[in-house]
Amino acid sequence: MGNVTLNRVTKQFGAASVIKGVDLTIEDGEFCVFVGPSGCGKSTLLRMIAGLEDISSGELKIGGNDMTRVGPAERGVAMVFQSYALYPHMTVAENIGFGLRMTGHSKDEVARRTATAAEMLQLKPMLDRKPSQLSGGQRQRVAIGRAIVRNPQVFLFDEPLSNLDASLRVQMRTEISKLHQDLRTTMIYVTHDQVEAMTMADKIVVLQGGLVEQVGSPLELYHRPKNIFVAGFIGSPK
Numbered sequence: 001m002g003n004v005t006l007n008r009v010t011k012q013f014g015a016a017s018v019i020k021g022v023d024l025t026i027e028d029g030e031f032c033v034f035v036g037p038s039g040c041g042k043s044t045l046l047r048m049i050a051g052l053e054d055i056s057s058g059e060l061k062i063g064g065n066d067m068t069r070v071g072p073a074e075r076g077v078a079m080v081f082q083s084y085a086l087y088p089h090m091t092v093a094e095n096i097g098f099g100l101r102m103t104g105h106s107k108d109e110v111a112r113r114t115a116t117a118a119e120m121l122q123l124k125p126m127l128d129r130k131p132s133q134l135s136g137g138q139r140q141r142v143a144i145g146r147a148i149v150r151n152p153q154v155f156l157f158d159e160p161l162s163n164l165d166a167s168l169r170v171q172m173r174t175e176i177s178k179l180h181q182d183l184r185t186t187m188i189y190v191t192h193d194q195v196e197a198m199t200m201a202d203k204i205v206v207l208q209g210g211l212v213e214q215v216g217s218p219l220e221l222y223h224r225p226k227n228i229f230v231a232g233f234i235g236s237p238k
């Protein structure tokens with residue numbers, strides 16, 4: 001069960017209060033998109049769910065378990081980064097399997113899971129290539145493959161498509177949505193792109209200044225924005 005619950009979650013960086021008390025429930029299997037202007041705290045919130053940033057106060061539960069002080073490896077989450085962060089000297093297969101090998105999985109298990117991920121992401125013909133021999137979209141797929149092999153309860157994406165050109169962005173958007181349909185795993189996806197939010201999300205969380213401004217389905221936010229900020233952000237004509 002990959003439901004995620006945040007209870008009065010805050011984040012301070014020194015004197016700066018960056019997340020100011022977020023209450024949020026993301027259901028198991030939901031595709032949840034965080035949107036909001038630059039600097040509103042999207043990445044910080046995602047990194048706290050990933051365990052890459054400490055939570056200053058409040059509580060985080062994943063799959064019903066308290067994860068507030070649990071290390072990132074024990075949370076059952078996998079993060080896909082924007083700057084693919086692939087190892088240039090390793091092949092695609094080695095990049096995909098690296099995390100599993102580090103956590104002591106057998107060679108056979110790593111090979112099996114890598115093959116499944118490669119099949120899912122149409123990377124099979126490229127397993128022996130180096131990242132430098134791949135297109136931007138293929139590199140992004142390898143980064144997603146590294147997350148898939150870990151069988152996470154929750155996938156976390158931080159603006160994964162922002163380095164890609166417009167047509168590739170549209171294609172990858174469709175691929176990630178398809179992946180969600182295939183896996184039915186909870187996904188939390190950060191973007192500042194309204195079109196991505198509207199087309200991909202089951203649930204959109206609009207953030208502003210470290211607070212949740214509104215939560216709803218794309219249609220709810222479009223037709224019943226709570227205020228001018230949400231209306232402007234989601235692009236309803238009101």
Ligand code: ADP
Nearest residue numbers: 013016018036037038039040041042043044045
């Ligand atoms: P977003 O992803 O929505 O653009 P971030 O979560 O990256 O926003 O940042 C939210 C705020 O927190 C910004 O004002 C940013 O400058 C600040 N911030 C982020 N990371 C740190 C850090 N490690 N130390 C201090 N301030 C930070």
Ligand code: MG
Nearest residue numbers: 042043044158
């Ligand atoms: Mg960010």
